[in-house]
Amino acid sequence: MVLLRRLxxxxxxxxxxxxxxxxxxxxxxxxFFFIFFYMFWNxxxxxxxxxxxxxxxxxxxxxxxxxxxxxxxxxxxxxxxxVISGFATIIGLACGLLxxxxxxxxxxxxxxxxxxxxxxxxxxxxxxxxxxxxxxxGLLNTYTGLVLSHLVITIPFGVWIMMGFIEDIPxxxxxxxxxxxxxxxxxxxxxxxxLSTPGLVATAILCFIFSWNNFQxxxxxxxxxxxxxxxxxxxxxxxxxxxxGQMMAAATLVTIPVFIIVLAIQKQMxxxxxxxxxxx
Amino acid sequence: xxxxxxxxxxxxxxxxxxxxxDWVDRNLAFVFNVPTVVFLVALVAVPVCLVVLTSFTDWxxxxxxxxxxxxxxxxxxxxxxxxxxxAIWHTFYYAFATVVGQLVIGLATALLxxxxxAGKAFYRSVWMMPMIAMSTAVSLVWILFFDASYxxxxxxxxxxxxxxxxxxxSPEWAMPSLILVGIWHHTPFMTLILLAGLQSLPQDxxxxxxxxxxxxxxxxxxxxLPLMRGHIMxxxxxxxxxxxxxxxxxxxxxxxxxxxxxxxxxxxxxxNAFDYGYMGAASAKGVVFxxxxxxxxxxxxxxxxxxxxx
Numbered sequence: 001m002v003l004l005r006r007l008x009x010x011x012x013x014x015x016x017x018x019x020x021x022x023x024x025x026x027x028x029x030x031x032f033f034f035i036f037f038y039m040f041w042n043x044x045x046x047x048x049x050x051x052x053x054x055x056x057x058x059x060x061x062x063x064x065x066x067x068x069x070x071x072x073x074x075x076x077x078x079x080x081x082x083v084i085s086g087f088a089t090i091i092g093l094a095c096g097l098l099x100x101x102x103x104x105x106x107x108x109x110x111x112x113x114x115x116x117x118x119x120x121x122x123x124x125x126x127x128x129x130x131x132x133x134x135x136x137x138g139l140l141n142t143y144t145g146l147v148l149s150h151l152v153i154t155i156p157f158g159v160w161i162m163m164g165f166i167e168d169i170p171x172x173x174x175x176x177x178x179x180x181x182x183x184x185x186x187x188x189x190x191x192x193x194x195l196s197t198p199g200l201v202a203t204a205i206l207c208f209i210f211s212w213n214n215f216q217x218x219x220x221x222x223x224x225x226x227x228x229x230x231x232x233x234x235x236x237x238x239x240x241x242x243x244x245g246q247m248m249a250a251a252t253l254v255t256i257p258v259f260i261i262v263l264a265i266q267k268q269m270x271x272x273x274x275x276x277x278x279x280x
Numbered sequence: 281x282x283x284x285x286x287x288x289x290x291x292x293x294x295x296x297x298x299x300x301x302d303w304v305d306r307n308l309a310f311v312f313n314v315p316t317v318v319f320l321v322a323l324v325a326v327p328v329c330l331v332v333l334t335s336f337t338d339w340x341x342x343x344x345x346x347x348x349x350x351x352x353x354x355x356x357x358x359x360x361x362x363x364x365x366x367a368i369w370h371t372f373y374y375a376f377a378t379v380v381g382q383l384v385i386g387l388a389t390a391l392l393x394x395x396x397x398a399g400k401a402f403y404r405s406v407w408m409m410p411m412i413a414m415s416t417a418v419s420l421v422w423i424l425f426f427d428a429s430y431x432x433x434x435x436x437x438x439x440x441x442x443x444x445x446x447x448x449x450s451p452e453w454a455m456p457s458l459i460l461v462g463i464w465h466h467t468p469f470m471t472l473i474l475l476a477g478l479q480s481l482p483q484d485x486x487x488x489x490x491x492x493x494x495x496x497x498x499x500x501x502x503x504x505l506p507l508m509r510g511h512i513m514x515x516x517x518x519x520x521x522x523x524x525x526x527x528x529x530x531x532x533x534x535x536x537x538x539x540x541x542x543x544x545x546x547x548x549x550x551x552n553a554f555d556y557g558y559m560g561a562a563s564a565k566g567v568v569f570x571x572x573x574x575x576x577x578x579x580x581x582x583x584x585x586x587x588x589x590x
Contacts, residue, residue, distance in 0.1 A: 021397045028389055029406050032464060036409060038432065039421045095319060098312040106309045113581075115316070118324040120577050122525050124549045125566035126323075128559060129330035152323050155316060184305040213414045215528045220554055230528070234416040237423060237532040244424055251417035262412055263405055 039255065043248035064245035065253075071242060074232040074250055081229040084143060084218075085211035088150035092207050093200060096158025097166075101192060103159070104166040112163070119156040123216045126152060131220055141223025149217040154207040161206060165199025166192070205265060209258060229254050328570075335564035341557030354564035363540055364565065367548040374455065374544060375523035378462035382519055383512070385463065386470030391500070393471065394478045411468040419532035422461050423448075426533070451541035454534050458542055461529050470519055477511030478504070510583070517580040521573055545569050 004013060044060035068074055103112045130149055131140070139145035169192060177187035218228035233254055236247045304311050335354055339347035358364050393404060410418065425432050426447035434444035447457045485507065489499045527546045530536065536543035536551070543551075549569060553562035 018397065021392075021395065022399070024392060025397070025399075025403045028385075028392065029403050032410060032467075033406050035418060035421050035425075035464065036413070038425075039417075042424070091315075091319075095316040099316040102309045102312045108309065108313075111313065115320065117574070117577075118320050120521065120570075120573050121324055121328070122546060122566070122569055122573060124525075124527070124546050124553075125331055125570045126327045128334065128549075128553050128563050128566055129327035131554070132330065132334070132559070133327075148323060151319055155319055155323075159316065183301050184308055185301055188308075209412050213412075215414075215416050216550075220550075230414055230416045233414065233420065234528075234532055236420055237416070247420045247424065251414075251420045254414050254417050258412055258414070259409060262408065 036255065036259075039248050039251050043245060043252045045245055045248075047243035047245050064243070064249035067242060067246050068249045068253065071246075072232055072235070072250065073227070074229065074253065077227050077232040078229045078254065080143075080146075080226055081212055084146045084150060084226075084228060085208050087143075087147045088154045088211045089204055089207045091147075091151055092154025092158040092211075093162075093204050095155045096160075096162045096203060096207075097193075097196065097200065099159045100162035100166045101188065103163055105171070112159075115156050115159050118152070119160070121152070123152070123214075127216065127220050130217075134221055140221055141225050141227075143226055145221055146218060146226060146228065149221055150211045150214065152217075153211050153214055157210060158203055158207055161203045162196070162199060165196055165203070168199075169195045202265070205261060209261075212258070331563045331566055334559055335567050337560040337563075339560040341559060343557075347560065350560070354561050355568070358561065358565055358568070363543070364545075364548055366540060367543050367545045370455065370542060371524055371544040371546070374459060374462065374526065374542075375520050377456075377459045378466065378523045378526075379516060379519045381459065381463035382467045382470040383516060385467045386474050386515070387512070389467070389471045390474035390478055391504075393475050407471065408468050410465050411472075413465075415465065415528035416532050418465065419461070419529045422457075422529070423533055426457055448534050449538060451539050454538060454542045458530055458533060461533065462523060462526060465529065466519065466522065469522075470515055473515040473518065474508070474511060477508055477515070480511075481507050513583055514580065517576060517583070521576055524573060524576070545572075 004016065008016065043064055044062070046059075046061050046063070099111070099115070102108055134140045134145050139148070173195070174187045174191050177191050178184065182190065212228075213230065214228075215230040215234065218231050219234070222228060222231055233250050235241050236250050241247075336349050336351060337347040338344060338350045338353070389407065393400065393407075424430075428434060428444060428446050428449060431447070433447060437444055445453055448454050481504070485503050486499065489503050494502070524544075525546055526544065527550070530542055530544060530547055531550075534542045536547045545565070546569070549562050549565045552558045552565065
């Protein structure tokens with residue numbers, strides 16, 4: 001590259017550099033993306049074509065999707081997942097906002113550390129006592145039970161992400177409201193809450209995705225009546241559950257909606273995820 | 281901090297107070313935390329106490345529903361359980377291999393994404409997709425990929441003249457297969473953390489290196505990597521904690537098999553508790569598992585306190 005830089009005219013070097021960067025990006029991103037391409041492509045393929053992996057014929061059929069709609073509880077469990085993750089997200093977001101505000105403004109480091117510890121708990125360790133209590137309380141296989149268990153995901157996560165967003169809101173704005181005679185509570189609702197809306201949106205979507213993707217809680221605590229989408233998808237891992245085409249159709253059905261959301265808000269998502277990952 | 285500052289309206293109106301809103305104002309740090317603390321105590325602290333309590337019993341769902349307290353017996357006997365010891369080894373083997381793989385690809389991609397080029401936003405959102413995809417859904421794709429007879433991977437291998445591999449059905453290849461999935465699934469998160477680190481680096485050392493006429497490679501080795509050391513350590517530990525806990529893809533792709541070759545601690549506890557009903561023994565293992573993760577986390581906290589706090 002150094003040699004080329006000297007030999008080529010400036011403009012030609014720039015073009016060469018741009019082309020190599022594009023090629024490098026495709027080489028890196030391509031194999032990672034191939035999984036999703038394969039998922040979607042093969043969901044439209046009749047089953048007999050799976051026995052010839054080299055054949056790239058495109059005659060889309062929708063029979064895999066209709067089979068999933070008819071034979072699986074996936075559609076019902078997507079509905080259940082929306083309800084369960086929705087409630088878990090709303091509660092997690094409210095708790096997260098309030099706690100993040102006090103942690104940021106009153107400098108409650110110990111509380112923040114305690115919440116970080118709750119983020120560390122492996123779900124399997126919590127699941128044994130959850131199952132015991134739910135068995136006695138009749139909460140297995142119920143919406144209440146699954147929403148409560150998903151709060152273990154959304155509340156600590158909500159607090160940690162919201163903390164970063166609240167810290168970015170200048171204190172002076174709040175203090176101005178105090179001087180104008182607003183109570184601290186009123187200043188919170190009239191000043192901090194509107195300003196934290198972008199953060200709340202990003203946090204809500206991340207909480208929702210993490211709850212939506214969670215498999216272990218519903219696997220143990222769900223049941224025939226109330227379960228979640230990942231459990232329905234998991235049932236297709238059994239080779240006797242349906243053909244390869246149905247596997248891919250089920251996987252596509254739960255993946256595409258999340259991707260649409262992410263493409264729509266990818267900038268805020270990146271900011272939120274970075275905060276969740278880095279600002280621990 | 282500013283809660284006690286002279287600006288605070290609660291301070292100003294302390295004498296006038298008496299209404300509910302004034303009381304809330306004065307005790308804001310308490311009132312605002314009631315929901316979070318109540319939920320987390322009920323959903324995390326109480327379960328942790330319960331699991332510790334259960335771990336001191338010999339409770340088995342089917343064989344011994346009338347349990348007795350047996351002290352620390354469960355904590356002692358698990359070290360004679362070969363399957364559990366294997367699970368510990370598998371857990372750390374899996375975590376180490378996936379995280380190292382993630383670091384190498386993550387660092388390379390973070391460096392790529394740190395430059396400016398056409399279509400960066402598009403590439404970045406495509407790159408982030410595995411991270412947010414449902415683990416059971418992507419496991420299904422990998423199951424088809426790994427299929428020994430009709431899978432895509434073996435098809436590619438045969439195209440370049442390599443013998444097909446029994447990916448998930450042979451004990452020696454099952455774990456590498458899962459590691460491949462783990463690297464694919466979580467490298468984007470590594471990229472994101474390292475990219476945030478790269479973007480937060482001071483610009484002066486890079487300017488200085490450029491003025492001194494350092495090549496790109498020299499800048500990378502002598503400036504970027506040393507400056508990134510703290511970020512890399514944090515990213516490594518953070519990803520290790522997640523990798524140690526991996527469950528979904530392993531259960532979906534290999535169910536811990538063949539011959540328990542891919543059974544991790546998380547899987548072992550799951551089977552013991554919910555398939556065999558050994559609640560006492562599984563609880564003890566769960567407590568040990570939690571303890572190990574806390575130990576990793578403490579290393580992270582210690583590192584941050586020293587010099588790499590954000």
